[in-house]
Amino acid sequence: MKIMSRLRTFPFWSWLWFIIGALYFLLPLLATFEFSLSWDPEVPLKAYQRAFEDNDFWETFLYSNMLAVATIIASIILIVPTAYWIRLRLPQARRIVEFITLLPFVVPAIILVFGLIRIYSAPVNLPFTDFRLMQPLTNFKAGTNILIVAGYMVLAMPYMYRSVDTGLRTVDIGTLTEAAQSLGANWFTIITRIILPNIRSALLSGALLTFAIVVGEVTLASFLGVDAFGPYLFLLGQHRAYEPAALSFVSFLLTWFAMGMIQLVTGGQGQAAGAH
Amino acid sequence: MAQTVLNLKSKAAAPTSWKTWLGVVPFFLFAILFLVLPSLRLFTASFTDPNGSFTLDNIIQLFSEPFIVNAYKLSIQISAVTALGGGILGFLLAYSVTVGGLPKPLRSILITFSGVASNFAGVPLAFAFVATLGRQGFITHILRDYLGIDMYDAGFNLYSFAGLSLVYMYFQFPLMVLIMAPALDGLKREWREAAENLGASTTQYWLRVALPILLPSILGAMILLFGNAFGAYATAYALTGGRIGIVTIQIGAQIRGDVLYNPGLGYAMAIGMVVIMAFSLAGYSWLQAKTERWLK
Numbered sequence: 185m186k187i188m189s190r191l192r193t194f195p196f197w198s199w200l201w202f203i204i205g206a207l208y209f210l211l212p213l214l215a216t217f218e219f220s221l222s223w224d225p226e227v228p229l230k231a232y233q234r235a236f237e238d239n240d241f242w243e244t245f246l247y248s249n250m251l252a253v254a255t256i257i258a259s260i261i262l263i264v265p266t267a268y269w270i271r272l273r274l275p276q277a278r279r280i281v282e283f284i285t286l287l288p289f290v291v292p293a294i295i296l297v298f299g300l301i302r303i304y305s306a307p308v309n310l311p312f313t314d315f316r317l318m319q320p321l322t323n324f325k326a327g328t329n330i331l332i333v334a335g336y337m338v339l340a341m342p343y344m345y346r347s348v349d350t351g352l353r354t355v356d357i358g359t360l361t362e363a364a365q366s367l368g369a370n371w372f373t374i375i376t377r378i379i380l381p382n383i384r385s386a387l388l389s390g391a392l393l394t395f396a397i398v399v400g401e402v403t404l405a406s407f408l409g410v411d412a413f414g415p416y417l418f419l420l421g422q423h424r425a426y427e428p429a430a431l432s433f434v435s436f437l438l439t440w441f442a443m444g445m446i447q448l449v450t451g452g453q454g455q456a457a458g459a460h
Numbered sequence: 461m462a463q464t465v466l467n468l469k470s471k472a473a474a475p476t477s478w479k480t481w482l483g484v485v486p487f488f489l490f491a492i493l494f495l496v497l498p499s500l501r502l503f504t505a506s507f508t509d510p511n512g513s514f515t516l517d518n519i520i521q522l523f524s525e526p527f528i529v530n531a532y533k534l535s536i537q538i539s540a541v542t543a544l545g546g547g548i549l550g551f552l553l554a555y556s557v558t559v560g561g562l563p564k565p566l567r568s569i570l571i572t573f574s575g576v577a578s579n580f581a582g583v584p585l586a587f588a589f590v591a592t593l594g595r596q597g598f599i600t601h602i603l604r605d606y607l608g609i610d611m612y613d614a615g616f617n618l619y620s621f622a623g624l625s626l627v628y629m630y631f632q633f634p635l636m637v638l639i640m641a642p643a644l645d646g647l648k649r650e651w652r653e654a655a656e657n658l659g660a661s662t663t664q665y666w667l668r669v670a671l672p673i674l675l676p677s678i679l680g681a682m683i684l685l686f687g688n689a690f691g692a693y694a695t696a697y698a699l700t701g702g703r704i705g706i707v708t709i710q711i712g713a714q715i716r717g718d719v720l721y722n723p724g725l726g727y728a729m730a731i732g733m734v735v736i737m738a739f740s741l742a743g744y745s746w747l748q749a750k751t752e753r754w755l756k
Contacts (some may be wrong), residue, residue, distance in 0.1 A: 197560070198562050207554075216587065274481065290738045291499055296504060302502065357552060400583065418698055439579050
């Protein structure tokens with residue numbers, strides 16, 4: 185009797201869907217891992233050894249990490265004061281700014297890089313004259329770096345803005361600002377010493393999501409000709425078999441790490457990005 | 461009456477000085493330089509002929525040139541299929557961990573995993589599927605060695621429409637889970653109790669109460685999934701090396717070298733894509749707003 189009633193309430197279908205989903209998630213990871221170990225049965229980690237021995241791996245990987253850090257810092261400098269100011273003094277601008285932060289969903293990476301190349305592969309002249317102010321950004325290293333970081337800032341903007349704005353919502357910024365001002369703090373001090381520490385976890389979750397988008401990004405990096413990790417992995421896959429599998433598995437662990445950290449710091453919903 | 465109250469209110473508020481607007485200038489400047497101008501440039505260029513004068517030819521050719529029409533068709537098909545497939549699987553999964561009666565810890569595992577999987581795309585994802593369903597893939601081997609089924613003899617090919625769809629699904633259904641789980645949480649227990657008290661069966665409750673409430677949310681999420689797949693480039697390029705001519709791949713080819721022999725047409729193709737993406741985002745926000753009437 186007891187068994188019967190338990191059978192009746194046993195959520196058979198739920199388990200079935202869950203198992204199908206779990207298999208879909210796990211099988212490709214398992215397969216990649218298994219394949220990466222199968223190079224040499226004597227030395228199971230050979231693919232990992234070879235992949236990590238390659239200097240180009242470290243160079244491109246470090247470079248991508250630096251791009252990620254630059255993107256995160258620049259995004260925070262741009263977005264935190266903007267979101268703060270809108271909440272404090274300029275609620276009229278909320279709609280238009282939120283609209284702009286949604287635009288990157290409408291302009292996919294491939295279109296963005298198309299437009300960026302078309303605009304910034306031309307020299308910058310003084311308006312209406314032939315007087316050249318700057319050579320094309322795409323022609324020199326620092327210029328390409330600026331372009332790609334700006335592009336990544338655009339890709340990460342929806343997530344960064346949302347994170348920061350959600351973080352600010354939980355803080356009484358009006359009171360904090362008045363208190364700081366009455367103690368003689370200037371705007372710079374208010375933002376760096378009062379606002380930033382108060383939205384730490386929101387910043388961290390935005391930063392980790394940006395990290396997940398930027399490290400391994402291919403579209404912008406390959407079209408702007410930047411030697412980042414994404415294009416490196418792609419080229420490696422053209423002529424090697426085992427190392428790319430090993431590195432794919434490592435990238436999965438990295439994404440996992442970033443998302444797991446977000447889960448830890450926000451304690452709530454996971455977020456989804458869109459660097460596909 | 462309400463009108464005058466509103467007027468009084470807005471008059472009472474201190475007018476915002478132009479100096480206050482200075483605070484958001486850097487943001488707008490950035491958005492104009494790196495988002496608006498590049499898009500605008502593609503837009504104006506798609507209405508320009510090689511001599512620099514205004515033309516509608518490029519837009520017209522968008523609908524007549526078979527190469528482009530086919531690319532759009534393929535992109536729309538693959539986005540629709542993966543939005544539908546990913547939407548259904550994602551919904552069922554979200555259902556199973558919210559109201560489906562599975563143990564609580566499975567829910568947070570699924571949500572975290574969905575966060576990871578919806579961000580796991582591009583080159584590593586393509587490689588992972590090659591290792592799984594490629595000619596020498598893990599599952600291909602298992603099916604052949606243990607069940608005697610040769611998927612490739614049976615007509616399956618990872619580097620085809622079906623294969624690419626399966627790969628896209630990997631980031632599609634987790635996104636659906638992330639959107640639907642909170643919506644399913646919004647279903648109130650009272651609604652179910654009320655339905656049961658009135659003698660409704662479980663099927664009736666789902667068909668007549670729950671699904672109609674969730675419908676805008678489900679449709680909206682699927683539209684978002686559609687846009688998600690439509691804009692994808694890296695995954696398809698890494699998997700097929702450009703052999704499947706979806707729109708993003710063709711635009712990529714056009715950036716590398718003028719494969720259409722008409723730059724203006726390339727720009728028009730990019731703008732056509734932006735228009736479709738804009739429609740899908742607008743549809744999503746509209747349906748999302750409708751959902752909020754019931755589910756907060």
